[in-house]
Amino acid sequence: MIDVLLVGNPNAGKTTLFNSLAHANEHVGNWHGVTVDAKEKVFSSQGEQFRLVDTPGIYSLSPLSFEERVAVDMLFQNADKKIINICDQNNLRRNLYLTLCLLESGFDVVLAVNEIDRKQICKVDCEKLSALLGIDVVKINAQKKRGLDELVSSLKNAKKTPILPYVKKINFQENAKKTRKFVEKNKIIAKTETNSSQKLPEQKSEISHEELAAFHEVSKIRYAFIDEVIRQSCTCTGQVYGESKFDKIALNKWLAFPLFLCVLAGIFYLTFFSLGAFLSDMLGKLLEVLTTPILTALKNSGTAAVFVDLFEHAILGGVGTVLSFLPQVVLLFFFLALLEDSGYMSRIAFIFEDILGRVGLSGKSVYTLLMGFGCSTSAIMTARNMEDRNAKIKTAILCPYMSCSAKIPIYTVIGGAFFGAKNIFVILGLYLLGVIVAITISKILDVTLLKSQKQSFILEFPPYRTTSMVRIGKILWKNAKEFLVRVGSVMISMNIIVWLLSSFTFSFKYIGGGEGVSMLEQIGRLLCPVFAPLGFGNWAIVSSLLAGLVAKEVVVSSIAMFNGIDLNATKLLSASIMLSTSVVFFASRASVISFLIFCLLYTPCMASISMLLSEIGRKWTAISILIQLLTAYVVAFVAYNLCFACEIFGFWEIFLTIFCIFAVFFAFFVIFRKFKRRKFCQNCTGSCKNCFKK
Amino acid sequence: MPCGAIKFLMMTLDKAVRGSVYEIVGFSDGQEAVLRRFFELGFVQGERVKVVSTSLQKKVFLVEIHGYLLSVRASLLSCVQVKI
Numbered sequence: 055m056i057d058v059l060l061v062g063n064p065n066a067g068k069t070t071l072f073n074s075l076a077h078a079n080e081h082v083g084n085w086h087g088v089t090v091d092a093k094e095k096v097f098s099s100q101g102e103q104f105r106l107v108d109t110p111g112i113y114s115l116s117p118l119s120f121e122e123r124v125a126v127d128m129l130f131q132n133a134d135k136k137i138i139n140i141c142d143q144n145n146l147r148r149n150l151y152l153t154l155c156l157l158e159s160g161f162d163v164v165l166a167v168n169e170i171d172r173k174q175i176c177k178v179d180c181e182k183l184s185a186l187l188g189i190d191v192v193k194i195n196a197q198k199k200r201g202l203d204e205l206v207s208s209l210k211n212a213k214k215t216p217i218l219p220y221v222k223k224i225n226f227q228e229n230a231k232k233t234r235k236f237v238e239k240n241k242i243i244a245k246t247e248t249n250s251s252q253k254l255p256e257q258k259s260e261i262s263h264e265e266l267a268a269f270h271e272v273s274k275i276r277y278a279f280i281d282e283v284i285r286q287s288c289t290c291t292g293q294v295y296g297e298s299k300f301d302k303i304a305l306n307k308w309l310a311f312p313l314f315l316c317v318l319a320g321i322f323y324l325t326f327f328s329l330g331a332f333l334s335d336m337l338g339k340l341l342e343v344l345t346t347p348i349l350t351a352l353k354n355s356g357t358a359a360v361f362v363d364l365f366e367h368a369i370l371g372g373v374g375t376v377l378s379f380l381p382q383v384v385l386l387f388f389f390l391a392l393l394e395d396s397g398y399m400s401r402i403a404f405i406f407e408d409i410l411g412r413v414g415l416s417g418k419s420v421y422t423l424l425m426g427f428g429c430s431t432s433a434i435m436t437a438r439n440m441e442d443r444n445a446k447i448k449t450a451i452l453c454p455y456m457s458c459s460a461k462i463p464i465y466t467v468i469g470g471a472f473f474g475a476k477n478i479f480v481i482l483g484l485y486l487l488g489v490i491v492a493i494t495i496s497k498i499l500d501v502t503l504l505k506s507q508k509q510s511f512i513l514e515f516p517p518y519r520t521t522s523m524v525r526i527g528k529i530l531w532k533n534a535k536e537f538l539v540r541v542g543s544v545m546i547s548m549n550i551i552v553w554l555l556s557s558f559t560f561s562f563k564y565i566g567g568g569e570g571v572s573m574l575e576q577i578g579r580l581l582c583p584v585f586a587p588l589g590f591g592n593w594a595i596v597s598s599l600l601a602g603l604v605a606k607e608v609v610v611s612s613i614a615m616f617n618g619i620d621l622n623a624t625k626l627l628s629a630s631i632m633l634s635t636s637v638v639f640f641a642s643r644a645s646v647i648s649f650l651i652f653c654l655l656y657t658p659c660m661a662s663i664s665m666l667l668s669e670i671g672r673k674w675t676a677i678s679i680l681i682q683l684l685t686a687y688v689v690a691f692v693a694y695n696l697c698f699a700c701e702i703f704g705f706w707e708i709f710l711t712i713f714c715i716f717a718v719f720f721a722f723f724v725i726f727r728k729f730k731r732r733k734f735c736q737n738c739t740g741s742c743k744n745c746f747k748k
Numbered sequence: 749m750p751c752g753a754i755k756f757l758m759m760t761l762d763k764a765v766r767g768s769v770y771e772i773v774g775f776s777d778g779q780e781a782v783l784r785r786f787f788e789l790g791f792v793q794g795e796r797v798k799v800v801s802t803s804l805q806k807k808v809f810l811v812e813i814h815g816y817l818l819s820v821r822a823s824l825l826s827c828v829q830v831k832i
Contacts (some may be wrong), residue, residue, distance in 0.1 A: 114788040118781055147814050151788060175815075266780055273787035277795075277814075295816040297800075305801045305810065404819045408807030411821075417808070512785060512824065515810065515817035 055096070055103045058209060059132055061125065061156065062140035063149050064111030065516050067168040071140055071196035072108035075099075075206075099206045107132075113148075115155045133161065136209055140166045140196070144175040144517070145295045146288060150280045151273075157187065164208045165191045169200075170519070175293045182287035197522065296515035301401065310405045317398075318424055325385040325428055333381030341377060345370055360564045363557060364550070372549030376542040380534065382459075383432045386425065387533040388526060390436060393421075395521035400513055413493050414500025416442055419449040423492070426456030427485075430662040432537070434669055444504040447670045448496055451678045454658035455492035457485050460606035464653050467610045472646045480647070484654050491655060491685060503677075552604050556597075574600060588652060588687070589645030589694040599652070605659045613639065644697035648690045655686035761797065761825040762809070769798045770830035782824050790814040791828055 062068045076095035093108045109125035117123040129137075139156055141149035146167070156163050165187065167178050184191040190208040194201035284290070303309050324330065349370075352362055393399055399421065407417030415423075425433035430453045437450040465484060469477040500506055555574040557566055565572055571579075578597030585591045585599075598612035640646045657663065657679050666675040700708045764770055772795045775783055790813050791797070800817060801810040810819045 113785065116781075116784050116788065118785055145816050148790060148816055151790070266783060269784055270775070270787050270792065273790075274792040274794075277790060277792055290815070292815075294812055297812075297817060301801070307804050400819070404808055404810065405803060407819075407821070408803045408805040411807060512782075512789070512821075513819045515819060 055105055056209065057105045057132065057135040058107070059129060059135055059137050060106060060108045060140065061129065061137050061152070062111060063113060063142070063145075063152060065514065066111065066140050066142045066145075066149060067170055067196045068111065068140050069093075069108055071138070071166065071168070071194070072106060074196050074199045075104075075202060076106050100203070100210070102206075102210060104206075104209070112152060114152055115159065129156075129161070133159075135162075137161045137163045138166050138205065138209070139163050140168050140194075142295075143167050143169050143178055143193075144173075146176055146178065147280055147284055150283065151276055153187070154276045154279065157189070163189050164205065165189055166194045166196075166201075166205055167191060169193065169195045170197070173517075175291050175295060176284075177289045179287045179289075183283065186283045186287055197525075296397075296517045298518050300518060304398065304401045305405065310401075314402060314405065317393075321386075321389045322428060325382055325389065330382045330385050333385070334378050337377050337381060338374065341370075341374060359566055360557075363566050364553065367557075368550040368553035369546065371553070372546035373542075376538065376546065380537065382429055383537050384530050384534050386428060386432050388530055390421075390425075391526050391529045392521065395519055395525075397516040397518045400515050403513060404515075411506075413496040414445070414504070414506040415448060415452075415496055416445040416506070419445060419452075422449050423452060423456055426453040426458065428459055430454045430456070430458045430658050431665045434662060434665045435533075437669060442506060445506050447674050448499050448504050448506075450666060450670050451499070451674065451681070452492040452496055454662055454678075454682060455488045455495070455655065457488045457654055458606070458658070460659065461653060463607055463610045465650060468613070468646060469650060472640065472643055480650065484650060487651065487689070488654055491689065495681060495685065549604055552601050552608075556601070587694075588690045589641060589648045589698070590639070590652075592639050594639055595649060599656070602653070603657060603660060605661070606653070609653060642698065642701060644694050644701055647697050648694035651693050652686045652690040655682060655689055657682050657686075758829060758831050761799075761811070761828040761830050762822040764799045764809075764825075764830060766799050766802055768832065769796055770832060771796055772828060773831050774829040776827050776829060779824075779827075783827060786824075786828065789818060797828075797830065 060068050060072055072093065072095070076097040094105060096103060096105050098104070107128065109128055110122060112122050112125045115126055115129070117126045137156060139153050141153065153163065153165060165183070167180060167183075178191075178193065180191040180193050190211075192201055192205045192208050194205055303313060349362070349366060352365060399418075402421055403417035405417070406420040410417055410419055419437075422433050422437045425436055433453045433456070434450045437446050437453070465481045466477070469480045473480050552574070555577070556572045558564055558573060559570050560573055560576060563570065574597050575593055578593040578600060581596045581600075582591045582593055585596055590596075594613060598609045601612045602609035640649065663675065663679070666678060670678070696708065696712075758773065760776070761770065761772075772791060772793055774793065775786075775791075795813060798812040799809055800812050802808065802822075807822050808819055809822055809825055810817060811825075812818075
């Protein structure tokens with residue numbers, strides 16, 4: 055078996071080549087850093103077996119981020135293996151830098167020049183390039199699977215790595231000794247490297263000024279050699295890689311944000327309202343047609359009521375909830391794949407970087423956060439593309455604060471019942487509150503637990519590209535399967551647990567809508583005092599919040615169920631009217647506001663929690679849940695008391711009181727800051743200007 | 749050439765004007781890892797670099813170097829010394 059490592063710059067097409075060669079279906083995208091971990095697959099070609107390893111993109115052998123370290127460590131641990139170095143034909147000058155690093159280190163390299171774009175900025179003469187570099191050069195098209203046979207043949211008969219002429223030339227440079235030693239050391243250790251604790255100069259995290267100067271000199275010489283190679287073997291048009299006329303709009307300071315909002319609004323509308331809602335509806339009807347005969351047959355066969363109830367409400371209900379999300383998830387990933395392949399994601403990251411950087415997030419967070427308004431579960435999944443681990447965790451934690459579409463029924467039904475036409479302002483206020491809380495938490499996390507590593511924001515701009523429908527189909531199939539297996543299994547099991555809790559007493563007696571106190575009701579009654587300070591210390595409300603842990607849509611149906619309303623038989627408006635009669639549940643408007651805020655901020659659904667677990671791990675999921683519960687409780691408590699005070703004393707009186715309190719605090723803060731800054735220098739009484747510098 | 753003129757011509761890349769082309773003349777002290785990355789990306793002495801665009805608050809720069817586009821945080825570019 056021949057072991058082969060796939061190495062190249064970010065966005066050069068490594069994973070596309072990996073998928074084409076090994077018939078795999080790994081995630082690819084037209085932007086930097088899609089692959090974050092090494093992937094391995096065995097395949098056969100031309101009577102030979104190959105073990106192909108796809109590595110994250112690197113620019114050289116000096117890793118800067120975690121995934122680059124994975125790739126470089128893997129390279130040096132497999133120094134005797136064959137390497138396919140894939141280069142983007144249109145960005146050959148920058149891509150060849152890594153090729154030179156690999157050749158200097160003595161790796162057995164085959165160069166694959168990938169024709170990604172139809173438009174050729176640079177035409178490469180592979181034979182001349184091969185002669186100049188002394189290695190096999192094969193022109194391929196990874197996506198269209200062109201030139202793969204030649205690539206495999208070259209792998210089988212790879213030439214011995216030559217010593218490049220410019221390495222000898224380094225002797226004549228001003229700091230020849232240092233640089234020569236630097237390159238030589240690189241070369242020798244690369245061949246003998248077995249212990250990862252022994253670091254190459256290029257791998258060291260800290261290097262001296264002399265080494266840095268040598269590094270610059272080597273880079274300069276490498277680029278001079280690349281220029282010569284390109285001059286002799288390529289015909290370039292002089293066009294800039296990644297440049298597009300559309301960027302005049304996409305990056306314009308007045309048009310960039312409206313354009314992005316339009317794109318996002320379009321995705322939102324199609325995913326959650328028009329097309330998504332239609333597909334969900336169709337799927338629901340199909341499920342009903344398929345399950346009604348089974349349910350009728352089950353009821354007629356004389357099966358015990360408890361099993362019919364379990365099948366109807368727990369299993370079918372769970373499957374129904376999962377399937378109702380499926381069209382939205384599929385559509386969301388369809389648009390995400392289109393955006394990823396188009397190259398627009400890098401532009402989004404660019405325009406939002408300076409705004410989100412202030413609260414410790416990355417420009418890349420914006421897409422994930424805005425998708426959170428649709429579905430937190432799928433939005434959390436999109437955070438995995440981020441380079442900065444802390445920013446990724448922060449973004450995933452903040453996703454549930456973006457009010458997801460599942461919470462809309464709570465706002466419309468319960469808010470509508472108590473606020474009527476003014477409910478639109480309540481809903482807008484809730485969306486805004488979610489964003490404000492998310493920004494505040496991000497800032498707090500940034501100065502405490504999750505400081506952002508801002509150094510990583512060096513992002514390459516890829517050219518705009520179209521995508522193939524086959525690829526999109528593969529992405530959708532993969533994500534839908536992952537959603538159904540990973541998220542669906544958790545949701546259905548939680549649905550069964552909630553059904554058990556609401557249908558049985560603690561003595562395990564089935565009540566099934568009859569008389570008796572269910573476990574859920576008892577737990578709700580037990581937790582009532584905890585929620586009393588928030589204005590809704592009522593067992594029915596508390597039980598609905600517990601049920602809402604499965605999915606937020608369950609909150610409304612639970613309240614309706616406890617109020618004796620069958621929501622399946624009524625429309626939302628009439629449900630609102632009926633719910634408005636349930637004044638026993640909400641004592642005042644203040645308690646309704648408090649309840650809505652709690653619903654907005656408390657722990658998201660089980661699907662989101664299971665997604666958080668898989669994306670950020672147990673520790674951060676636990677911290678995230680704790681933060682969510684605390685925030686929801688504190689904000690709901692403050693809101694309830696403020697609204698309650700407004701109801702008693704009047705809005706303007708309370709507003710003015712709060713304004714005065716804030717003004718006093720601000721005045722104290724300014725005075726305190728001024729005194730703190732006042733440091734006198736030696737032999738001075740504070741009259742000179744220097745005293746105020748620190 | 750008077751000192752004032754030299755000061756006017758030499759600057760760090762984060763102070764560069766949009767649309768102008770500059771020549772890299774050196775590097776001041778900065779994070780070593782970032783400097784290494786700049787060298788690898790083609791920011792070497794004598795190379796020409798063009799500021800194509802800046803973000804709203806000018807905290808991120810879009811620069812053209814070696815025939816490709818790169819967006820970099822302005823604070824990182826402060827260690828790259830350029831002249832017109």
